[in-house]
Amino acid sequence: MNLTRQDVEKIAHLARLNITEQEMPVYVTSLSSIVNFVDELSRAETGAVLPMAHPLDAQHQRLRADAVTESDNREKYQANAPAVQAGLYIVPRVIE
Amino acid sequence: MLHNLSIGELGRALRAGKTSSVEITRHFLGRIERLNPALNALITVTAERALAAAAAADARRAAGEQGPLLGIPLIHKDIFCTDGVRTSCGSRMLDNFIAPYDATVVTRLKDAGTVMLAKANMDEFAMGSSNETSFYGPVKNPWDTAKVPGGSSGGSAAAAAARLAPFTTGTDTGGSIRQPAALTGVTGVKPTYGRVSRYGMIAFASSLDQAGVLARSAEDAAIVLAAMAGFDPKDSTSIDTPVPDYSAALEGPLAGLKIGLLREFFDGLEARNAALIHDALKVYKSLGAQTVEVSLPHLPLSVPTYYVVAPAECSSNLSRFDGVRFGHRCEHPKDLLDLYKRSRGEGFGAEVKRRIMTGTYVLSAGYFDAYYLKAQKVRRLITDDFRAAFAQVDLLIGPTTPTPAFAIGAKVDDPITMYLNDIYTIGANLAGLPGVSLPCGFIDGLPMGLQLIGPHFSESRLLNAAHRYQTATEWHMQGPRGYEQ
Numbered sequence: 001m002n003l004t005r006q007d008v009e010k011i012a013h014l015a016r017l018n019i020t021e022q023e024m025p026v027y028v029t030s031l032s033s034i035v036n037f038v039d040e041l042s043r044a045e046t047g048a049v050l051p052m053a054h055p056l057d058a059q060h061q062r063l064r065a066d067a068v069t070e071s072d073n074r075e076k077y078q079a080n081a082p083a084v085q086a087g088l089y090i091v092p093r094v095i096e
Numbered sequence: 097m098l099h100n101l102s103i104g105e106l107g108r109a110l111r112a113g114k115t116s117s118v119e120i121t122r123h124f125l126g127r128i129e130r131l132n133p134a135l136n137a138l139i140t141v142t143a144e145r146a147l148a149a150a151a152a153a154d155a156r157r158a159a160g161e162q163g164p165l166l167g168i169p170l171i172h173k174d175i176f177c178t179d180g181v182r183t184s185c186g187s188r189m190l191d192n193f194i195a196p197y198d199a200t201v202v203t204r205l206k207d208a209g210t211v212m213l214a215k216a217n218m219d220e221f222a223m224g225s226s227n228e229t230s231f232y233g234p235v236k237n238p239w240d241t242a243k244v245p246g247g248s249s250g251g252s253a254a255a256a257a258a259r260l261a262p263f264t265t266g267t268d269t270g271g272s273i274r275q276p277a278a279l280t281g282v283t284g285v286k287p288t289y290g291r292v293s294r295y296g297m298i299a300f301a302s303s304l305d306q307a308g309v310l311a312r313s314a315e316d317a318a319i320v321l322a323a324m325a326g327f328d329p330k331d332s333t334s335i336d337t338p339v340p341d342y343s344a345a346l347e348g349p350l351a352g353l354k355i356g357l358l359r360e361f362f363d364g365l366e367a368r369n370a371a372l373i374h375d376a377l378k379v380y381k382s383l384g385a386q387t388v389e390v391s392l393p394h395l396p397l398s399v400p401t402y403y404v405v406a407p408a409e410c411s412s413n414l415s416r417f418d419g420v421r422f423g424h425r426c427e428h429p430k431d432l433l434d435l436y437k438r439s440r441g442e443g444f445g446a447e448v449k450r451r452i453m454t455g456t457y458v459l460s461a462g463y464f465d466a467y468y469l470k471a472q473k474v475r476r477l478i479t480d481d482f483r484a485a486f487a488q489v490d491l492l493i494g495p496t497t498p499t500p501a502f503a504i505g506a507k508v509d510d511p512i513t514m515y516l517n518d519i520y521t522i523g524a525n526l527a528g529l530p531g532v533s534l535p536c537g538f539i540d541g542l543p544m545g546l547q548l549i550g551p552h553f554s555e556s557r558l559l560n561a562a563h564r565y566q567t568a569t570e571w572h573m574q575g576p577r578g579y580e581q
Contacts (some may be wrong), residue, residue: 008453015411015456016418016433017449018441027450030511032504034454037512038467042419044474051472052479054333055528055552062332076196082425087188089420093429 001039071090098123098580099259100314103316106262107164110157117157117167121150121211124169128214128260131579135236137245137254139174140182141214149211156209164319164343166209167220171261173252174215175222176202176307177296179319181501185298186218186230186248189417189443200328201265201294208323213261217251221414222269222300224248225505225517227276229447234504237280238576239542243501246276246517253280256310256372258579263311267297269304270402271496271521274533277310278496278545281535282561283572284310285317288552289528290335292321295326301409302333304402306527312530314562318342318391337553343540345556346563353386353561356489360395361520368543369495372537375544377493379568380561387488392481397474398523403515404458405473405526409512410448411455417443479527480548491561492549495520496533500542524549532562535571543571 012019021028031073073089081092098120101109109115125143132138146169153167177183177195179202184190185495198206206212219229227235227250235250238258245254249266253276256264259322266273268286277284285308299305309320322343327336355377362370377387381382419425419439426442429435444452458467485492498519509515524531531547550558566572 003457007457007566011453011460014460015449015452016415016436016440017444018437019449020441023446026446027453030450031457033455033510033512034403034450035348035457036258037515038404038471040400041397041404041470041474042466044397044470044477045392046447046473047475048476049473052476053472055479055526056333059335061333061335064329073196078191078421079196080422082422083421091420092429092435094249094432 001035003035026087099127102104102313103168103262103311103319106168110167111162117150117153117211118147119171120167121146121213124261125205126215131258134241135238135254135258135260136233137139137215137217137235137251137260138171138214139232139251141183142181142212142237143383146211146213147180153209153211156519161209163209165205165323167211168209169211169261170205171214171216171252171255171264172202172212172251173218173266174357175218175267175298176265177284177298178202178212178215181215183298184231185222186220186232187443187445187448188231191231191424193423197296200330201297201324202294210252212558215466216249216255216264219248219250221298221410221448222248222267222272223410223447223451225275226270227251228504228508229445231445234506237501238579239280239514240501242353242503243542244279244504246279246501248272250276252297252310253277253282254283256280256282257576259575263309263316265307266310267305267307268525269301270406270525271518273308274496274521274531274545274547275517277533279501279543281543281571281574281576282310282312283317283560284308284533285321285522286531287325288530289322290333291530291553291555292324293331293334295328295330297344299413301406302413304406313566314534314559315346315566316347318563320560324331335392340556342556342559345560348560350380350561350564353385353491354489355380355385355387356390356485356492358395358492358494359389361389361494365495366498369498372494372544373493373537373546376536379565383564383568390485390488390492392478392485392523393473394477395480395523398526399477401471401514401526402475402518402522403454404467405475406452407455408459409455409472410467411452411459414448414452440452475526478523482523482527482529486551490557494547496545496547497520500539513580518570520547528552530555530558532558534562534565535574
């Protein structure tokens with residue numbers, strides 16, 4: 001099944017990816033070829049088989065006590081931030 | 097020469113006082129300076145830190161400490177967070193990212209006394225089979241620098257093969273340790289899912305990713321794996337089961353070992369590749385093993401299954417890279433949406449964007465059942481096939497790759513051609529099984545690997561089978577021309 005340009009624009013928007021005008025045809029082609037490739041799965045007989053999310057699904061997810069174990073490292077972690085002020089991450093205005 | 101010694105031999109020389117960690121470290125740093133430019137295997141070299149760590153290791157030894165990795169240098173794939181050192185994941189998105197903490201793998205190897213020389217180049221965000229998608233340029237295969245070393249742990253493999261370090265760390269999501277190990281003539285180990293902590297290892301596909309080791313031999317890999325493996329409370333998928341003494345199990349006899357020949361691996365296998373595996377089987381039979389034919393009927397669906405599951409998981413994992421808290425941010429964003437879209441559009445390369453978009457598509461409304469849920473069902477069928485096979489045999493054997501290393505640039509135009517390089521390795525990731533690739537010969541002067549896959553937590557037996565093969569053969573002792581001195 002080939003994807004259209006509109007399909008790719010919609011997917012790119014959902015994924016918050018900027019695809020330039022030049023790049024668009026290349027992505028339409030390569031994504032179509034990937035989707036066609038994985039379409040082979042539709043021919044598999046999977047009947048009543050339960051989906052398997054990961055290899056450990058026979059085990060229960062481990063729980064831990066509801067206790068504080070981390071300490072405040074905000075300054076260290078924010079050292080990599082593009083824009084920080086008073087411990088807050090600065091981004092373009094969201095609400096007018 | 098120091099770079100031709102095994103980890104065990106280096107350890108003995110250190111214990112006997114014949115050399116020091118500082119001397120060994122200087123030696124490898126010298127090799128890196130001289131030999132890495134032609135390979136582009138490394139992204140960041142940490143020479144000063146390495147010398148400080150080496151001096152600290154020598155001081156620990158003088159204070160009476162021992163331990164097989166004390167003072168031994170290594171190179172970490174640039175996917176492991178290393179405190180205070182750039183951790184780029186091969187991407188422009190993290191080119192400016194200085195990790196504020198160590199991954200558990202890094203901490204454990206540090207505690208064991210290793211000395212980090214550098215961070216290895218890799219396919220961007222671990223997505224690739226040739227190390228051609230890195231923001232820092234392709235890695236060259238030391239056996240022929242016009243050829244790829246494989247990927248995504250291409251830098252780790254090239255560095256191990258060129259003896260820029262006694263061993264390197266890597267990660268394997270669809271074959272990214274085993275495939276480059278095969279193409280560069282080194283031994284690569286992907287442990288069972290949950291055996292080694294993923295804390296601090298930048299996530300690509302969380303149900304598939306696993307950290308492992310690339311080294312010159314199974315004997316060396318066993319020493320490293322013992323230090324890396326074990327329960328970590330900081331990784332919610334870490335399994336709490338004791339780590340066996342891998343080194344002690346290496347010499348065990350193979351009499352009675354049942355090795356399964358996977359029909360689906362041998363169907364249509366190129367003749368010279370098949371011949372190498374059959375030669376290896378003769379060695380195994382001479383060591384007392386028996387071979388049994390087995391079939392995993394759903395295995396041919398493993399590549400399409402993976403290329404639904406892995407992109408889906410990566411589209412979720414890579415959504416954290418938004419230009420807000422760390423990583424690349426575009427200039428003059430006009431609003432929040434523009435910030436996200438351009439930061440991500442600029443920060444990620446084409447393959448990463450392709451996989452994020454594939455994942456977004458298969459998870460989107462209207463397609464989730466047909467693709468993602470369907471792939472998860474096929475994943476269970478593949479896993480059940482492996483389980484049924486392991487009821488009849490102890491290990492599975494087959495090739496690691498369909499061909500030897502291909503030319504840089506040969507496969508970049510069609511993603512599917514590139515994806516099919518993982519055809520033999522992907523099944524083990526889907527089922528969470530451990531696998532090892534060992535050098536087993538050459539085609540056209542380029543190394544080829546044989547692959548052993550075992551049931552969950554069978555690393556002892558895998559390493560034992562790998563080691564016994566390596567005591568009866570010498571493929572793993574060979575190295576690329578030009579790197580002997």
